[in-house]
Amino acid sequence: MPAPSDPVDTVLELENFLPYQLNVCSSRVSEALSRIYGERYQIGVPEWRVLVTLGQFETMTAKAIGLHSHMHKTKVSRAVAMLERRKLIGRRANRADMREAFLSLTPAGREIYNDLAPSALEFARQLLDTIAPDDRAMFCRVMSKLNERADQIARNIAKEIGEDRAEDRINPVAKERFRG
Amino acid sequence: MPAPSDPVDTVLELENFLPYQLNVCSSRVSEALSRIYGERYQIGVPEWRVLVTLGQFETMTAKAIGLHSHMHKTKVSRAVAMLERRKLIGRRANRADMREAFLSLTPAGREIYNDLAPSALEFARQLLDTIAPDDRAMFCRVMSKLNERADQIARNIAKEIGEDRAEDRINPVAKERFRG
DNA sequence: TGACGATGGTTGCTAAAGAAACTAGTTTTC
DNA sequence: GAAAACTAGTTTCTTTAGCAACCATCGTCA
Numbered sequence: 001m002p003a004p005s006d007p008v009d010t011v012l013e014l015e016n017f018l019p020y021q022l023n024v025c026s027s028r029v030s031e032a033l034s035r036i037y038g039e040r041y042q043i044g045v046p047e048w049r050v051l052v053t054l055g056q057f058e059t060m061t062a063k064a065i066g067l068h069s070h071m072h073k074t075k076v077s078r079a080v081a082m083l084e085r086r087k088l089i090g091r092r093a094n095r096a097d098m099r100e101a102f103l104s105l106t107p108a109g110r111e112i113y114n115d116l117a118p119s120a121l122e123f124a125r126q127l128l129d130t131i132a133p134d135d136r137a138m139f140c141r142v143m144s145k146l147n148e149r150a151d152q153i154a155r156n157i158a159k160e161i162g163e164d165r166a167e168d169r170i171n172p173v174a175k176e177r178f179r180g
Numbered sequence: 181m182p183a184p185s186d187p188v189d190t191v192l193e194l195e196n197f198l199p200y201q202l203n204v205c206s207s208r209v210s211e212a213l214s215r216i217y218g219e220r221y222q223i224g225v226p227e228w229r230v231l232v233t234l235g236q237f238e239t240m241t242a243k244a245i246g247l248h249s250h251m252h253k254t255k256v257s258r259a260v261a262m263l264e265r266r267k268l269i270g271r272r273a274n275r276a277d278m279r280e281a282f283l284s285l286t287p288a289g290r291e292i293y294n295d296l297a298p299s300a301l302e303f304a305r306q307l308l309d310t311i312a313p314d315d316r317a318m319f320c321r322v323m324s325k326l327n328e329r330a331d332q333i334a335r336n337i338a339k340e341i342g343e344d345r346a347e348d349r350i351n352p353v354a355k356e357r358f359r360g
Numbered sequence: 361t362g363a364c365g366a367t368g369g370t371t372g373c374t375a376a377a378g379a380a381a382c383t384a385g386t387t388t389t390c
Numbered sequence: 391g392a393a394a395a396c397t398a399g400t401t402t403c404t405t406t407a408g409c410a411a412c413c414a415t416c417g418t419c420a
Binding site: 013015023024033045049053068117121127131135138139147153154 | 202
């Protein structure tokens with residue numbers, strides 16, 4: 001019988017099944033994190049990501065934000081719209097290409113970012129402070145490998161069934177579901 | 181300047197921020213996985229979890245399934261309802277407690293499970309086959325620690341702001357959002 | 361130049377997820 | 391032994407996510 005923490009088993013046990021473990025871990029962590037900014041600033045994950053991305057890069061188009069923060073363009077669009085309504089970010093037209101616009105934090109937005117970023121870093125510090133630095137680095141490396149591998153496998157399957165390549169999908173899912 | 185894979189930074193960079201990395205990794209992995217069963221059986225993650233849990237434990241109540249698979253009771257309820265409509269699981273009343281019912285796979289459900297479980301294990305094998313066994317074990321240990329730590333932090337925050345303890349929440353979120 | 365395809369971004373529609381309210385049954389308490 | 395408190399599970403309602411269709415603009419190629 002495999003050890004309970006052995007990630008490769010011969011019988012399918014949910015609690016030792018990597019995709020499940022990852023999902024649970026991810027949602028527990030982001031749940032904890034969202035308690036820090038959710039209550040305080042009344043924003044959700046997408047808005048948080050937009051704020052942080054703009055805080056990091058000063059000025060960006062919605063497209064670039066989506067690419068960098070791994071979000072679907074509609075998610076970005078809506079998050080941007082709400083942050084704009086709240087006057088936390090502003091937009092400046094790109095005279096060279098009127099389709100897109102340059103987004104950046106307003107002073108009010110920068111203020112929130114300046115408070116929000118340290119709390120987030122502090123949160124990450126607390127999360128990781130019981131984990132040895134070597135293990136942290138290793139953990140990141142494994143995550144990257146998993147990402148790579150997952151994409152590889154997904155591509156293979158897509159090729160097998162000859163799927164149409166929808167270009168602007170972030171989380172492509174099966175299109176039709178059984179609707180009993 | 182910190183190395184790009186250093187999980188502890190002094191500036192907030194999304195791509196090196198653990199909760200973000202976890203979220204991306206988790207969704208890419210489950211996206212890839214869902215391609216295996218989604219297309220083939222027309223089910224989603226909740227249904228998959230119910231099937232797998234019942235495959236593992238033979239008979240269970242909805243409550244127990246939710247506990248074991250970390251799902252909100254409404255999610256379980258709906259997944260069960262759809263699997264029942266498709267005659268993949270059946271229910272037997274518990275004469276000793278008529279509130280709950282014992283759920284288990286029908287032969288048809290077991291058949292699907294018998295095909296589905298090996299593919300899932302094979303998927304996990306492919307995911308992990310480039311990762312050294314020691315690293316796999318380490319990865320799992322770190323995930324458990326992160327889970328623990330995340331809950332701890334969340335509890336602390338909840339205590340600080342003196343939150344009401346909603347007992348049947350799996351992913352509690354901020355209650356009120358700004359609706360610009 | 362001007363049609364045609366591609367691209368950035370928004371909107372409309374549908375599906376999924378969770379909170380809260382509810383139903384039905386069980387346990388506790390006085 | 392009945393009212394109150396509690397529990398398993400379902401339903402309703404609201405929010406959120408994503409796909410598809412769309413609009414406006416841009417690049418290309420005849």
